[in-house]
Amino acid sequence: MFKLDCHCGAVSLTVHAELPTEAMSCNCSHCRRKGLLLAFYPREQVTLDKGEEALAGYDFNKREIHHRFCSTCGCQPFAEGKMPDGSPTRAINLRCAPDVDLDTIKLNKFDGASS
Numbered sequence: 001m002f003k004l005d006c007h008c009g010a011v012s013l014t015v016h017a018e019l020p021t022e023a024m025s026c027n028c029s030h031c032r033r034k035g036l037l038l039a040f041y042p043r044e045q046v047t048l049d050k051g052e053e054a055l056a057g058y059d060f061n062k063r064e065i066h067h068r069f070c071s072t073c074g075c076q077p078f079a080e081g082k083m084p085d086g087s088p089t090r091a092i093n094l095r096c097a098p099d100v101d102l103d104t105i106k107l108n109k110f111d112g113a114s115s
């Protein structure tokens with residue numbers, strides 16, 4: 001179990017799973033600008049502890065992923081969508097998880113710019 005939060009602390013989540021060892025680094029027009037490092041979990045394993053009222057959202061392109069960010073500090077702790085099998089997922093941004101040592105994470109590069 002580990003925590004995610006935004007910079008100002010308005011938004012806080014708990015991930016009910018082991019610390020991740022890998023992350024997706026995507027080069028699409030959106031991810032590259034935010035520097036997102038994403039790990040995907042079943043939606044029920046990622047609970048929003050506080051901050052629903054502070055969250056803004058952003059959708060683009062096919063609008064399959066709903067990006068959620070803090071309306072005060074701008075940090076994006078997570079996004080919501082569906083896995084290829086249709087099950088709901090929350091993709092967490094490892095840069096918002098202080099317990100994750102980013103230097104030990106294996107980065108899986110995803111060519112979102114070409115898809």
Ligand SMILES: [Zn+2]
Nearest residue numbers: 006008070073
């Ligand atoms: Zn914030």
